Amino acid sequence: MAIIGGGSAGLAALKQLSHLGKQAILLEAGSKVGSKNLSGGILYSKKPKKGNVSNVEQLYENFLDDAPIERKITKYILHSTSQNKIYSMDLTTAHDYQANFGCSVLLNKLNSWFAVQAEEAAKKLGGGIIPGVHVKSINWNEQNDATIIQTDELDEFEVKAIIAADGVNSEVAETVGARKKFTPEQLYQGVKVIVKLPEDIINKRFGVSSDEGAAHLFAGDVTLNHIGGGFLYTNSDTLSVGAVYHFDSQISNPTEPYNLIDVLLKNPLISEFIKDDVPIKPKIDKNLPQEEQLRIRFAVAKLIKTWYEIREASLSSIGRDRLLKSGKYKTVEDIQKRLSAIQEQMTEKFGLTFGTDYLEDEYGAKLVPDGKRCRMRKPYFKNILFVGDAAGRGVFVGPRIEGLNVGIDDGVRAANAVAQALDKNDFSENSLGENYSKSVDESPFTTDMKEIDKDYLKIFLDAAKDVPKDIIGSRYGPILKMMSSGTMRGIAVKFANILGYDKLLPMIESEDTYVRVPIQLAERLGEPVLSSYSPTIPSIADRIANLNYNDDHLSHIKVLNPTSEYIKKMVTLCPAKCYTEESGKVIIQHEGCVDCGTCSQETEWKHPRGEKGIHYKYG
Amino acid sequence: MSHLNIAVIIKLEPDFSEGNVSYNPDGTLNRAETKNTLGPHSAIAAHAAFFGRVMYDAKVSIATMGPPIADLALQQAQQISDAEELHLYSDRLFAGADTLGTAEVLRVGIEKMQEKMDIVFSGHRASDGETGQTGPQTAWKLGFTFLGNVISYNVDVETRMVRAKRLISLQGLPNIIEEVEAPLPVFISIDPTYKSSYNTVSQRLAFQKYKKEAIQLSDNFKDYLKIFNAKELGVDETLVGLPGSPTIVYKVERVPKSTATRQAEVIDGSDPEQISKVVKKMKEALSAMVIK
Ligand SMILES: Cc1cc2nc3c(=O)[nH]c(=O)nc-3n(C[C@H](O)[C@H](O)[C@H](O)COP(=O)(O)OP(=O)(O)OC[C@H]3O[C@@H](n4cnc5c(N)ncnc54)[C@H](O)[C@@H]3O)c2cc1C
Ligand code: SF4
Numbered sequence: 066m067a068i069i070g071g072g073s074a075g076l077a078a079l080k081q082l083s084h085l086g087k088q089a090i091l092l093e094a095g096s097k098v099g100s101k102n103l104s105g106g107i108l109y110s111k112k113p114k115k116g117n118v119s120n121v122e123q124l125y126e127n128f129l130d131d132a133p134i135e136r137k138i139t140k141y142i143l144h145s146t147s148q149n150k151i152y153s154m155d156l157t158t159a160h161d162y163q164a165n166f167g168c169s170v171l172l173n174k175l176n177s178w179f180a181v182q183a184e185e186a187a188k189k190l191g192g193g194i195i196p197g198v199h200v201k202s203i204n205w206n207e208q209n210d211a212t213i214i215q216t217d218e219l220d221e222f223e224v225k226a227i228i229a230a231d232g233v234n235s236e237v238a239e240t241v242g243a244r245k246k247f248t249p250e251q252l253y254q255g256v257k258v259i260v261k262l263p264e265d266i267i268n269k270r271f272g273v274s275s276d277e278g279a280a281h282l283f284a285g286d287v288t289l290n291h292i293g294g295g296f297l298y299t300n301s302d303t304l305s306v307g308a309v310y311h312f313d314s315q316i317s318n319p320t321e322p323y324n325l326i327d328v329l330l331k332n333p334l335i336s337e338f339i340k341d342d343v344p345i346k347p348k349i350d351k352n353l354p355q356e357e358q359l360r361i362r363f364a365v366a367k368l369i370k371t372w373y374e375i376r377e378a379s380l381s382s383i384g385r386d387r388l389l390k391s392g393k394y395k396t397v398e399d400i401q402k403r404l405s406a407i408q409e410q411m412t413e414k415f416g417l418t419f420g421t422d423y424l425e426d427e428y429g430a431k432l433v434p435d436g437k438r439c440r441m442r443k444p445y446f447k448n449i450l451f452v453g454d455a456a457g458r459g460v461f462v463g464p465r466i467e468g469l470n471v472g473i474d475d476g477v478r479a480a481n482a483v484a485q486a487l488d489k490n491d492f493s494e495n496s497l498g499e500n501y502s503k504s505v506d507e508s509p510f511t512t513d514m515k516e517i518d519k520d521y522l523k524i525f526l527d528a529a530k531d532v533p534k535d536i537i538g539s540r541y542g543p544i545l546k547m548m549s550s551g552t553m554r555g556i557a558v559k560f561a562n563i564l565g566y567d568k569l570l571p572m573i574e575s576e577d578t579y580v581r582v583p584i585q586l587a588e589r590l591g592e593p594v595l596s597s598y599s600p601t602i603p604s605i606a607d608r609i610a611n612l613n614y615n616d617d618h619l620s621h622i623k624v625l626n627p628t629s630e631y632i633k634k635m636v637t638l639c640p641a642k643c644y645t646e647e648s649g650k651v652i653i654q655h656e657g658c659v660d661c662g663t664c665s666q667e668t669e670w671k672h673p674r675g676e677k678g679i680h681y682k683y684g
Numbered sequence: 685m686s687h688l689n690i691a692v693i694i695k696l697e698p699d700f701s702e703g704n705v706s707y708n709p710d711g712t713l714n715r716a717e718t719k720n721t722l723g724p725h726s727a728i729a730a731h732a733a734f735f736g737r738v739m740y741d742a743k744v745s746i747a748t749m750g751p752p753i754a755d756l757a758l759q760q761a762q763q764i765s766d767a768e769e770l771h772l773y774s775d776r777l778f779a780g781a782d783t784l785g786t787a788e789v790l791r792v793g794i795e796k797m798q799e800k801m802d803i804v805f806s807g808h809r810a811s812d813g814e815t816g817q818t819g820p821q822t823a824w825k826l827g828f829t830f831l832g833n834v835i836s837y838n839v840d841v842e843t844r845m846v847r848a849k850r851l852i853s854l855q856g857l858p859n860i861i862e863e864v865e866a867p868l869p870v871f872i873s874i875d876p877t878y879k880s881s882y883n884t885v886s887q888r889l890a891f892q893k894y895k896k897e898a899i900q901l902s903d904n905f906k907d908y909l910k911i912f913n914a915k916e917l918g919v920d921e922t923l924v925g926l927p928g929s930p931t932i933v934y935k936v937e938r939v940p941k942s943t944a945t946r947q948a949e950v951i952d953g954s955d956p957e958q959i960s961k962v963v964k965k966m967k968e969a970l971s972a973m974v975i976k
Contacts, residue, residue: 193892193893198888218883219883219888222884
């Protein structure tokens with residue numbers, strides 16, 4: 066039994082299989098589990114009205130006590146923006162809707178923790194996790210009914226069944242022919258940066274305690290007319306700032322993904338959220354001898370590093386404890402004194418000054434499947450079960466952004482189906498595949514991808530009840546009116562669901578919703594927000610240079626037609642700027658690729674070989 | 685399956701990696717502030733030993749001679765190799781030893797280990813001024829077959845034979861890979877290009893298991909550490925340290941860049957006669973190389 070892909074979904078499958086006493090191995094392409102995963106991200110635990118889901122704290126018994134979560138999100142606010150005017154709506158009720166909790170997470174840390182838990186259980190049964198292995202194909206030997214996995218790194222081997230958890234750009238799904246590549250209409254493009262900010266400052270600025278956190282969502286002019294929006298989530302001592310946009314909206318009106326992030330960062334409210342004291346490096350006198358210049362540069366770099374380390378620790382409860390325990394400092398005042406001393410040394414000796422700016426520590430991007438439009442109706446192929454993003458199962462409804470918890474639930478469902486198949490020794494589509502498919506169909510998450518939930522809708526109607534009707538416009542006015550009465554709402558939603566969610570989606574997910582109405586709201590009802598500085602935003606080249614890669618001289622992406630319209634758009638849309646156009650032909654330089662999948666539509670696209678490519682520090 | 689015992693000899697060296705080197709204001713290396721670490725070649729030897737641990741469930745022991753702080757190198761090597769036995773030979777008396785003196789200490793130490801060794805690994809050479817003779821000399825003193833520049837190996841535990849690939853670089857000729865076979869015990873000096881490869885699912889699982897174990901062991905490395913001074917080790921004092929070191933280094937000089945001694949001859953590729961001349965020359969050159 067093999068699981069392909071060690072994201073949250075694959076790891077959940079391994080944990081559950083081990084829990085059921087079944088031996089399984091998990092193959093992950095990254096050199097370490099967690100290094101290739103990227104999310105926003107808020108991980109939810111849900112309690113649906115109807116049906117059951119497997120939540121993270123049930124699967125990992127010690128989750129609530131031990132897991133490296135960032136903060137439990139206790140505030141959830143939607144901001145409509147138009148230049149410096151912002152209209153804010155508290156949507157904490159929507160965030161709390163049918164939720165046990167929702168916590169901010171960073172996937173490198175979190176998935177590594179899941180891996181330790183899952184592997185501990187798996188090892189006892191002779192299974193485990195094998196990182197650094199990229200699966201390249203799966204074959205079936207018709208004669209002896211064997212399923213053979215081929216990888217770039219290992220001798221081929223046989224398995225009884227497979228759980229494919231290889232993410233949105235699933236090669237497994239594509240190479241075996243289980244589904245076609247997702248199309249732009251079925252996808253979102255997500256980009257995100259990690260901003261460093263000390264814990265105490267986050268607590269104060271966002272009005273939360275150390276274990277609480279805030280989520281801020283953005284729509285309006287920050288979208289640059291794209292359908293989607295921005296987010297800012299508080300982590301322990303970082304912020305996740307990102308943008309998620311419908312990919313077809315990006316295809317029809319291409320905007321550099323990093324520009325979409327930059328617009329967010331420049332919005333005065335976000336600029337104020339991310340700002341911090343940062344040291345400004347002095348200009349070194351070019352007339353000094355070379356060695357002297359070098360010496361100063363080294364000394365300054367070292368001082369800045371020490372300053373950051375001590376400052377960060379001094380502004381966090383755990384950091385302070387650590388410093389005091391180390392014995393180097395007796396009291397918190399001692400730490401402060403040391404910090405001031407370094408600061409003084411920086412200023413007096415090297416002419417370093419301090420100013421207001423922000424500090425970005427990681428840039429990343431990935432496609433996100435829109436479950437409403439692309440979930441696999443038949444999430445299996447022969448003896449392979451697809452879970453999580455590989456099966457196209459993200460729940461994205463309005464501000465509801467859920468992929469992690471859905472993948473975890475899928476992983477458990479797939480593991481249960483495989484365990485049954487192992488007991489019956491029947492891995493046929495009719496048995497294993499159908500069992501799993503049935504279970505997935507019963508999942509409340511699947512229902513949520515198919516129909517409007519009138520109670521969830523009511524939350525928004527209540528939140529918007531003070532909004533003048535003319536802003537909502539002729540298009541939504543009558544609907545809103547109808548929806549605001551309890552009995553009418555029930556009927557209207559029923560009617561809408563009969564009409565079909567698919568038909569309603571283009572209306573709900575439109576420029577009106579994400580761009581025009583929010584701009585109107587901000588202009589008419591918003592308050593002006595001023596920022597005291599303008600952030601120095603790193604160029605995309607600097608952002609890429611700051612990422613960790615294990616370079617592969619072989620390219621994992623091949624351009625099929627260097628003159629196609631689509632591939633030309635990649636010059637703008639590749640978040641890592643890997644594409645350039647020279648005399649009408651598009652060429653790729655794969656070295657900075659972050660494996661997002663944006664260009665996969667018209668390329669021969671594979672994940673890099675085992676251990677190669679991007680390695681996210683936060684994810 | 686009969687058991688396999690592996691020893692690795694390692695060395696603590698200054699860490700020349702970025703950020704760890706410290707310079708004096710005058711630009712010279714500040715030895716006191718520069719961090720020390722397990723030498724890169726020693727690390728490769730430890731990886732080779734770990735290969736034996738994963739593939740043959742071997743028991744690994746590590747030995748080093750050096751100052752007390754060399755226990756850091758032992759810890760790092762344990763983290764790589766999952767060793768259960770760590771030896772540090774530390775005595776003022778050993779100070780100033782040349783390779784022959786070092787070899788004597790290592791021989792005595794290795795023979796004092798819990799098990800009789802089947803394979804002893806050493807790195808190619810240290811990066812801080814060693815001449816690469818410690819390995820061969822220790823092998824000679826132990827009476828083990830010496831295999832140098834090994835880039836991969838495997839062991840038949842039943843017949844107690846080791847099969848190894850050696851990288852041979854002869855000046856002016858393309859590198860060749862020689863495959864040799866020798867009965868245990870052997871002393872293997874690992875080539876810098878050595879890389880362990882684990883090609884099957886079960887090997888990878890074993891790799892993961894032992895790697896985890898190694899990290900756990902090395903967290904408490906002091907429980908596995910034994911430190912010996914000259915007396916405890918029971919070495920013949922005339923054979924170790926300065927008195928046992930016949931080499932006298934009186935000056936270290938840069939080797940002047942040699943001017944080419946080869947002569948080139950231009951061959952006309954379209955002339956068959958000239959081509960056969962080239963082939964003949966190549967044959968001569970190849971037959972001059974000793975290949976088993
Ligand atoms: C910007 C952004 C914001 C998001 N916000 C949220 C949020 O707030 N809340 C939420 O719940 N969800 C959010 N999501 C979605 C969520 O992150 C994903 O749904 C989830 O991470 C998918 O998990 P997965 O395990 O299915 O796939 P992945 O995490 O993509 O894991 C797939 C794994 O398979 C490996 N792999 C791929 N191919 C192979 C191969 N051939 N061989 C071996 N290994 C392979 C990869 O290396 C990878 O580790 C967001 C996503 C993005 C991009
Ligand atoms: S090359 Fe393709 S997969 Fe890589 S970052 Fe660019 S668009 Fe994404």
